[in-house]
Amino acid sequence: MQVARRGICWRLFLFSCLLLESSCQDFGGQTQFICTSVPKDMDICAATLQNSVPGEDLKTTVMQLRETVLQQKETIMNQKETIRELTSKLARCESQSGAEPGDARPGGRRKDAGTKNTMGDVSRGPADTLTQLSQTLQSLKQRLENLEQFSRSNNSVQANSLKDLLQSKIDDLEKQVLSRVNSIEEGKPGLRNETEQRGRVESTLTSLHQRITDLEKGQRENRPLDKFQLTFPLRTNYMYAKVKKSLPEMYALTVCMWLKSNASPGVGTPFSYAVPGQANELVLIEWGNNPMEILINDKVAKLPFLINDGKWHHICVTWTTRDGVWEAFQDGVKRGSGENLAPYHPIKPQGLLILGQEQDTLGGGFDATQAFVGDLANFHIWDRKLSVGEIYNLATCSSKAQVGNVFAWMETSLDIYGGASKWTFEACRQLN
Structure with missing residues (x-):
C-alpha cells in the first residue's frame, strides 16, 4: 500500500x-x-x-x-x-495608386499641376485649357483687326494678303476648339487624344504668333520709335512690359500717359514700381469696384478719373514729398487734388518699373485680377511737378509738349513679355 x-x-x-x-x-x-x-x-x-x-x-x-x-x-x-x-489591403491600395487612368509616366505619378504650358499660363483641366485657348484666339483676332486698320490706312497689299491667311488659320482653330467643347460635353472617347490634339492646336497658335510678329516687325520699320502703343488684350498674369532702367531717387514727380480701356470691373494696373522691401513704392491701379488710386510707399490717394469707356484719355498725376501734395489731371483738366500722401518720403531708386501688372514682390507676384486690360501709350515720367500749362500741352498734342526727363516713351526702352503687342499710335490722330 x-x-x-x-x-x-x-x-x-x-x-x-x-x-x-x-x-x-x-x-x-x-x-x-x-x-x-x-x-x-x-x-x-x-x-x-x-x-x-x-x-x-x-x-x-x-x-x-x-x-x-x-x-x-x-x-x-x-x-x-x-x-x-492590413498587409493585403495595403498591397491593393499600392497597386491601384500605381496605375491611375490617363497616366503614362513611370511609377504612376501625374505631372506637376504647376507646370507651365507653351502659352505662358499654368496648365489646368480641359475646361480651363479651352478657356485659355479661346482667350488667345480673341487676342489674335484683335491683332488682326489692328492689322486690317493699318492696311486700310497704308494701302498695303502684303498686309491684306497676310491678314486673309491668318484669318483662315484662326477660323480653323475656332473649329478645333468647338470640336473639343463638344467632345467634352458628350464624353466622347476622343478625349483620350487630348494631349496630342492640344499639341497640334498650340503648334498652330505658335505659328500664328510668329506670322503676326513678322508682320508687326515690318510695320515697325516704317514708324518713329516713340509713335507706338502697347496693347494688353487679356486679363492675365503673364502679359507685361518691363522698363529697362530703374528710376532715380525723386522728391517730386509727374507721371503722364494715354489710356484706352473698357475693362470691368476696373481697368487694372497701368504701371507699378517696386523696390527691395517695398512692392508698392509707386503704383497706379483701378481694380474691383474701387476708383483709380495712386500708391506711394503703400500710402493711398483716390483719383477722380473716369476712363473705362473704350475711348482714349490723357491722364497725369503730380506729387511732391513736401506735405505729400498731389494733383490729378484728365484730358488736360485738373480733376482733383489732396495732400498727406507719403509726406517727406522720397521715391527710392534701384527698383523695377512694370507696365500692365501689379507687383506683389520685386519683379513678380502678378495677379490676373489686377492686370491692365486695354491700350497704353506716351508714358512719361519727370522728376518735378509739371505746370498746368505743360500738362494741357501734352493732352492737346501741342508742339510745345515735352518728354519725360526720367523716362521717355521709346520702343528701345522696353522689353515685352507674354504676348502684349505694339502698334503704331498717333495721339493727335486719335483726337481728330
Whole structure:
C-alpha cells in the first residue's frame, strides 16, 4: 500500500513538473522551474507538501498558468490575422495608386499641376485649357483687326494678303476648339487624344504668333520709335512690359500717359514700381469696384478719373514729398487734388518699373485680377511737378509738349513679355 502510494505521488510530482516547465517555456524562458532532491526513504508527497505549495494550490496554479498560455496564444493568432488583412489591403491600395487612368509616366505619378504650358499660363483641366485657348484666339483676332486698320490706312497689299491667311488659320482653330467643347460635353472617347490634339492646336497658335510678329516687325520699320502703343488684350498674369532702367531717387514727380480701356470691373494696373522691401513704392491701379488710386510707399490717394469707356484719355498725376501734395489731371483738366500722401518720403531708386501688372514682390507676384486690360501709350515720367500749362500741352498734342526727363516713351526702352503687342499710335490722330 505504501509502495502504491509512493508511485502515485511520483507520477503527480512529475506531471506537475512537466506542466510548469511547459508554461515557463511558453512565456519565453523568463522564469525557471527548480526541482528539489529529497532523501530516498522520505515520502515524496510529504516532501512535496513540505517544500512546495499545498497540492490543491499547486493544481490551481497550474490550471491558471495553462489558461493564461491559451489566452496568449489566441491573442497572438488574432493579431497575426489582423496583420495579414492590413498587409493585403495595403498591397491593393499600392497597386491601384500605381496605375491611375490617363497616366503614362513611370511609377504612376501625374505631372506637376504647376507646370507651365507653351502659352505662358499654368496648365489646368480641359475646361480651363479651352478657356485659355479661346482667350488667345480673341487676342489674335484683335491683332488682326489692328492689322486690317493699318492696311486700310497704308494701302498695303502684303498686309491684306497676310491678314486673309491668318484669318483662315484662326477660323480653323475656332473649329478645333468647338470640336473639343463638344467632345467634352458628350464624353466622347476622343478625349483620350487630348494631349496630342492640344499639341497640334498650340503648334498652330505658335505659328500664328510668329506670322503676326513678322508682320508687326515690318510695320515697325516704317514708324518713329516713340509713335507706338502697347496693347494688353487679356486679363492675365503673364502679359507685361518691363522698363529697362530703374528710376532715380525723386522728391517730386509727374507721371503722364494715354489710356484706352473698357475693362470691368476696373481697368487694372497701368504701371507699378517696386523696390527691395517695398512692392508698392509707386503704383497706379483701378481694380474691383474701387476708383483709380495712386500708391506711394503703400500710402493711398483716390483719383477722380473716369476712363473705362473704350475711348482714349490723357491722364497725369503730380506729387511732391513736401506735405505729400498731389494733383490729378484728365484730358488736360485738373480733376482733383489732396495732400498727406507719403509726406517727406522720397521715391527710392534701384527698383523695377512694370507696365500692365501689379507687383506683389520685386519683379513678380502678378495677379490676373489686377492686370491692365486695354491700350497704353506716351508714358512719361519727370522728376518735378509739371505746370498746368505743360500738362494741357501734352493732352492737346501741342508742339510745345515735352518728354519725360526720367523716362521717355521709346520702343528701345522696353522689353515685352507674354504676348502684349505694339502698334503704331498717333495721339493727335486719335483726337481728330
